[in-house]
Amino acid sequence: MSLTHKAPPVVPQDSEPHPPATPPKHKLWFYRFDTKRTPYVFISPFFILFAIFGLFPIVFNGIVALRTWRLDDPDRNGWAGFDNFERLLHDEDFWNALGNTFGIFILSTVPQLLIALMVANLLNRKLRGTTWWRVGVLLPYVTPIAASTLVFAVFFSRDNGMANWLLSLVGFTDLGDPLDWRAYKWSSWIAIATMVNWKWIGYNALLYLSAMQAIPKDVYEAAAVDGAGPWRQLWRITVPMIRPVVIFTVVLSTIGGLQLFNEPMLFEANPAAATGGSNGQWQTIAQLIYKVGWKDLNLGYAAAMSWALFLIILIVAALNAFITNRLGGGRR
Amino acid sequence: MSRFGMRGAALIAAGLAGTLAISACSGQSLEGGGDKAADGQVTLKVNFWGDMGLDALKAAYEKEHPNVKIVLNSGEYNAQHEDLQKKLVAGSGAPDISAVDEGFMVQFRGQADKFVNLLDKGAATYESKYLPWKWQQSKSADGKQIGLGTDVGGLAMCYRSDLFKKAGLPTERDAVSKLWPTWDDFINVGKQYVDKTGKKFVDSATNMFNPVLAQQPQGFYNEQDQLQMEAGPKVAFEISMKAVKAGLSANLVSFQPNWDQGFKKDQFAVLACPAWMIGHIQDTAPDQKGKWDIAAIPGGGGNWGGSWWTIPKQGKNQDEAYKFVEWMIQPQQQIEVFKTVGNLPSQPALYKDPAVLDYKKEFMSNAPTGQIFASTAENLKPQYLGKRNGPTRVAVENVITRVQQGSLAPDSAWPEAVKEATKAANS
Numbered sequence: 001m002s003l004t005h006k007a008p009p010v011v012p013q014d015s016e017p018h019p020p021a022t023p024p025k026h027k028l029w030f031y032r033f034d035t036k037r038t039p040y041v042f043i044s045p046f047f048i049l050f051a052i053f054g055l056f057p058i059v060f061n062g063i064v065a066l067r068t069w070r071l072d073d074p075d076r077n078g079w080a081g082f083d084n085f086e087r088l089l090h091d092e093d094f095w096n097a098l099g100n101t102f103g104i105f106i107l108s109t110v111p112q113l114l115i116a117l118m119v120a121n122l123l124n125r126k127l128r129g130t131t132w133w134r135v136g137v138l139l140p141y142v143t144p145i146a147a148s149t150l151v152f153a154v155f156f157s158r159d160n161g162m163a164n165w166l167l168s169l170v171g172f173t174d175l176g177d178p179l180d181w182r183a184y185k186w187s188s189w190i191a192i193a194t195m196v197n198w199k200w201i202g203y204n205a206l207l208y209l210s211a212m213q214a215i216p217k218d219v220y221e222a223a224a225v226d227g228a229g230p231w232r233q234l235w236r237i238t239v240p241m242i243r244p245v246v247i248f249t250v251v252l253s254t255i256g257g258l259q260l261f262n263e264p265m266l267f268e269a270n271p272a273a274a275t276g277g278s279n280g281q282w283q284t285i286a287q288l289i290y291k292v293g294w295k296d297l298n299l300g301y302a303a304a305m306s307w308a309l310f311l312i313i314l315i316v317a318a319l320n321a322f323i324t325n326r327l328g329g330g331r332r
Numbered sequence: 333m334s335r336f337g338m339r340g341a342a343l344i345a346a347g348l349a350g351t352l353a354i355s356a357c358s359g360q361s362l363e364g365g366g367d368k369a370a371d372g373q374v375t376l377k378v379n380f381w382g383d384m385g386l387d388a389l390k391a392a393y394e395k396e397h398p399n400v401k402i403v404l405n406s407g408e409y410n411a412q413h414e415d416l417q418k419k420l421v422a423g424s425g426a427p428d429i430s431a432v433d434e435g436f437m438v439q440f441r442g443q444a445d446k447f448v449n450l451l452d453k454g455a456a457t458y459e460s461k462y463l464p465w466k467w468q469q470s471k472s473a474d475g476k477q478i479g480l481g482t483d484v485g486g487l488a489m490c491y492r493s494d495l496f497k498k499a500g501l502p503t504e505r506d507a508v509s510k511l512w513p514t515w516d517d518f519i520n521v522g523k524q525y526v527d528k529t530g531k532k533f534v535d536s537a538t539n540m541f542n543p544v545l546a547q548q549p550q551g552f553y554n555e556q557d558q559l560q561m562e563a564g565p566k567v568a569f570e571i572s573m574k575a576v577k578a579g580l581s582a583n584l585v586s587f588q589p590n591w592d593q594g595f596k597k598d599q600f601a602v603l604a605c606p607a608w609m610i611g612h613i614q615d616t617a618p619d620q621k622g623k624w625d626i627a628a629i630p631g632g633g634g635n636w637g638g639s640w641w642t643i644p645k646q647g648k649n650q651d652e653a654y655k656f657v658e659w660m661i662q663p664q665q666q667i668e669v670f671k672t673v674g675n676l677p678s679q680p681a682l683y684k685d686p687a688v689l690d691y692k693k694e695f696m697s698n699a700p701t702g703q704i705f706a707s708t709a710e711n712l713k714p715q716y717l718g719k720r721n722g723p724t725r726v727a728v729e730n731v732i733t734r735v736q737q738g739s740l741a742p743d744s745a746w747p748e749a750v751k752e753a754t755k756a757a758n759s
Contacts, residue, residue, distance in 0.1 A: 009407065071421040157590060159597070180583075182678045184738035269585040272411035273726070278733035279740075295414055295419075296723070 058310075064303035071297035084304035094305065096280050097288040098312075100189070104264075104284065105257035107193035108200075113249060116201045120208035121234055134209070137202030139310070149195055149266040154182040156191040163191070182269065186283040195263045202255070204249050211242035243325070250324045254317045258309065261286035285309050347711045356732040375401045379416065380431035380639075381409040382587075383611045384482070385669035393659060400652060409433070409587070413722060416644070420446045426644035428653040431638045432479060434571040437469055438557075439719045440642065441479075444472030448487065448643040451477045453654045458661065466678040469596045479640025480661050483675035485606030486708035487543050493625045493697060497602040499528045505699060509628035515544060515571045518630040522580040525601060532582035535600040537736055538729045539586055543604040544568035547634035552725065552753065553718025559757045560728040561750045564715075569749055572748065573742040576735055580653065583736035592616045604629065606636040607705045611673030614695045624701040635712045638678065676705040683710060720757050727756035 022028075040189055068080040088094050095305030123307075140148065155162045156181040167173040181187045215238065223233050239246065264276055264284050274291040276283025285305065347575070349651060378386065381407070390402045402599060405427065407415070413436040417488060419426035432440050455477055459467050462481055470479035489512075493503040501521065502508055512518035522533035543669065547549060548564030564716055575581055582599040584591040594600060595617040603609065605626060612623060641657045666677040666685045682688050683706035691702040718724075732748040734740040740748060 071418055074421055154589075159590060159593065159599070180737050183734075183739050212747075269588045269590060270408070272408040275726075275730060278730040278737060293757075294418065295410075295415060297414070298759065 003028045052153055057201050061303045061306055064300055065307050069299040069303075071299060077274075080300055084301045085308070087301065088304055088308055092283075093280060093283075093288060094308075097276070097285045100185070100276065100280070100282055101258055101260065101284045101286075103185070104189050104192050104196070104260060104282065105254070107189055107194035108260075109250075111193075111251045112197045112200050112253060113204060113246075115197070116204035117208055117234075117239070117247070119201060119205040120212060121238065123205065123209050124212045134206065137205050139202065140199045141203040143199070145199070145262045146266060148199065152191070152195045152263075153197075153267050158182070162212050182267070182281070185281045188277060190268070192260070192263050192267055192282055195267075196257070196260065198245050200253065204253070206248055208242060208243055211245040214236060215241045247321050247324050250320050251317050254320050255313055258313045258316060259286050260284045261290070265290075339415075339638075358587055360390055361620055372399050373401060374399060374649050375403060376429060376649060376653055376656055377403045377405060377427040377655075378429045378431075379405045379407065379412055379427040381412050381433075382608070383615050383673050384431065384639075385611065385673040385675060386670060388668060389660060389665055393656060400656070402656070407746060410722060410726065413439075415573065418439070419450065420555050420646075422645060424646055426646050427582050428643065428647040428649055430642050430644060431482070431639045432470075434469060434485075434635075434724050435637070435717055435725065436716075437479070437640065438717055441470060442719065444474070444476040444478050446645055447476075447478035448645050448647075448650050448654070449476040449478065450480060450643070450654065450657075451475075453651075453658075455480060455658075461553045461679045461681060463678050463680055463709070463712075465712075466638070469714065470642075470735060478644065479642045480657055481678035482639045482641060482661070482666075483608060483669075484678045484703045484709050485546075485608055485635050485637035486676055486712065487546065487629040487636055488605045488607075488626050488704055488708065489602055489629045490605035490609065490624055490626050490696070492598070492620075492623055494623045495529070495531075495598060496525075499525045501525065501603070502584070503625070505625050505627045508625070511627075512630040513632075515540070515630045516574075519571075519574055519578055519580065522575065522602075523578050526579055531598065532600050533576060533580040533602060535582050535584050535591060535594055535603055536586055536732075537576050537581045538732050539604045540575050541568045541572040541729070541732055542725075543606075543629060543634055543636055544631065546636040547631045548715070549713070551715040551717055552721055552728075552757075553716065555716050556704045557718045557720075558723070559718075559720075561753055565749075565753070566746070569728070569732075569746060572732055573735065573745060577742050581736055583733075585733060587612070595620065604636075606638075607639060607670075607674050607676035607701070608700065609674070610696060611675065614673075621695050622697050624695065625697040626701065626704055628704075629708075633711055633713075635709075635714060648721075674701060676709055678709075680710065723756040723759065724753050727752040 023031075054091050065084055066080060068077050068083075119137060123130070123137070127133055134233070158164070158178050162179070162182070163181065164173050164175065164178045167179070168175050173179045179187060181191050219237055219241075220233055223237055227286045228236065261284065264282050264287050265271060265274060267282065268274070268276065274283075274295055276287050280288075286309070287303045289302050289309065292298050292305060352687065380386070386404050390404060394400060394402060412430075413432065416426060416430050416432070417439070441684040458480065463484065464485060466481040467477075470481065470741055471477050489508075491508060496503045496508070500512065501524070507587075511521050525531075525533045545564055545568035548567055550560055550564045552559060552561070552565055554560050582594055584594045584599065595613070596619075603613070604615075613620070641660065643653045645659065647653055661679075663679070666679065666682060669675050669687065670677060670682075670688060671691060677683075677688070683702075688702035688706060689700075691700065692698040728749050731740065731745055731752050734748075735742050735745045
């Protein structure tokens with residue numbers, strides 16, 4: 001309301017000195033509208049779209065979470081209170097999925113950001129064909145997830161998979177008794193984390209690179225004069241100076257990692273199953289939500305899970321941003 | 333406050349403009365995708381899974397009825413049924429015609445008010461033509477008929493005669509049938525094969541579990557829809573565990589890319605064959621023509637799968653849809669489907685039809701598929717499959733897969749199967 005009390009400077013100045021020549025009322029109204037309201041009109045599309053496609057689904061989801069809503073048994077509906085959330089606490093599948101999500105998240109995010117940093121550091125040097133390299137690292141990012149995941153699913157297949165063949169070259173597996181990547185937690189996590197890393201390293205590297213190029217060269221020169229090697233320069237100069245971007249990428253990959261869906265879904269022998277392996281070895285929360293909602297047709301419970309995931313992401317992203325900030329030498 | 337009101341009005345105006353723009357777009361696309369065009373053209377969308385031999389039928393029907401366009405949409409077995417369920421509840425989006433398998437029929441006939449009662453369209457004339465139990469299975473408790481039967485899945489055992497020959501086993505179909513009157517005999521033959529060749533015998537233990545379960549008097553559920561794991565499922569589970577322990581299984585997941593590869597790489601020599609499986613084999617491994625043959629299934633009889641055509645009520649072209657369904661279940665078309673993909677009709681008169689009886693499937697080494705499957709179908713005793721049969725079977729199959737992957741010991745797998753099945757039954 002405080003805004004509205006400040007009278008627009010243009011109108012009174014224009015009208016008061018010449019009382020007889022007051023512009024017509026509709027024109028006045030138009031000027032006032034133009035200066036005060038138009039900006040809101042211009043930014044309104046975002047908020048309207050957000051309200052329809054962002055806010056409404058979130059609120060509606062919250063309501064559904066408090067209800068019983070079964071698609072396979074339409075007669076069973078009504079308010080359920082916090083039953084869905086209570087069930088969540090005792091649901092093995094949920095905790096298993098939570099563990100998987102975090103396992104894959106750590107296996108993908110940590111190496112991904114570290115390698116991206118290295119790649120960016122390399123790209124920041126004087127190279128031949130700079131543009132070629134930069135476009136090259138971005139190629140995985142523009143590949144459709146479904147396409148790349150299907151290729152990876154074949155790559156990590158038990159019989160005749162390339163991953164097993166490569167491992168056999170260095171003597172890790174025996175092709176007569178090949179490793180079944182989908183049978184165990186650790187192997188399936190590695191396979192999925194590989195897909196995520198492959199896709200996002202280049203993207204993050206370019207973000208880091210753009211931040212690195214804003215660092216003045218003389219800082220490095222001074223450091224070099226003082227005898228700091230490339231490694232020391234990276235950790236003591238580069239990383240602290242691109243800290244905002246690092247925090248940004250950490251938060252983004254946290255959100256992406258915790259919502260992981262496409263890769264685990266298509267990694268399955270039967271992509272329509274959504275069980276994340278024969279025993280949920282790699283079932284992520286997003287996948288479990290899909291399964292409960294659209295395969296078990298229990299929408300109320302799935303909505304409760306979505307809300308739980310939302311809260312978890314909020315907490316973890318905040319925590320990560322805080323830790324990264326500290327590690328980068330920030331004071332706040 | 334008036335100023336605030338003005339700001340509010342401006343926001344609302346902008347909001348309205350935005351929504352109008354959005355609805356304008358969506359309205360356009362909705363109209364563009366309409367079912368009925370101005371010139372009386374009708375598009376019928378048909379959902380099913382695998383290969384039901386519809387490609388040839390579609391062409392023939394469209395030729396006869398130039399105003400009808402048929403869109404075939406084949407998907408994954410479980411996904412198609414779940415999708416249908418969703419769309420039924422949502423009230424829109426369901427296909428004009430949907431195939432429903434026996435594993436999901438109980439679930440859908442419980443919602444008969446969401447399907448067209450085919451008796452209203454005059455389907456009653458076909459009752460006498462069907463196997464009585466096939467007609468009954470798709471009928472709701474209050475007497476509505478929601479589906480017209482397509483096929484039944486009488487069981488046989490498909491085998492690779494070329495691989496049998498290499499292993500020193502008989503190759504002629506009667507001799508092979510004599511090798512395995514029981515499932516234990518079957519496992520012994522498998523052991524001989526594995527010892528001799530060093531290759532696996534069956535594709536997956538789940539494809540032993542399913543036919544053995546189909547042969548039991550009771551499946552997962554009793555008629556009160558209570559889970560009964562100790563009866564039929566336990567017998568089937570134990571036989572599949574025996575096969576895993578004997579090292580017979582290639583541990584492939586059926587109907588998936590690796591399974592398809594397994595065909596081509598000769599990773600298994602036998603495959604439990606409901607009549608509809610023949611279509612899968614010839615689609616997956618077309619170059620193995622003449623290498624497959626069909627023998628009797630151990631344990632005798634049993635039905636695995638078999639479907640109905642249903643017409644969801646929300647469809648706009650119910651009459652045209654019924655006409656097409658009615659046409660598809662006529663003897664001529666049923667025989668055509670039987671010849672192309674092997675699906676065995678569910679109308680017993682056809683079992684006596686020379687076109688079926690004398691038919692020899694060239695792909696399966698000229699096996700008389702008509703005789704083989706017709707004789708199994710007439711002696712079938714159908715099982716009651718509960719409302720949660722579909723998810724329960726997936727849960728138990730997953731436990732078997734875990735055993736095959738080596739992450740669960742065969743001897744300790746049964747309690748786990750019971751636990752997972754219970755979870756699926758109650759989810």
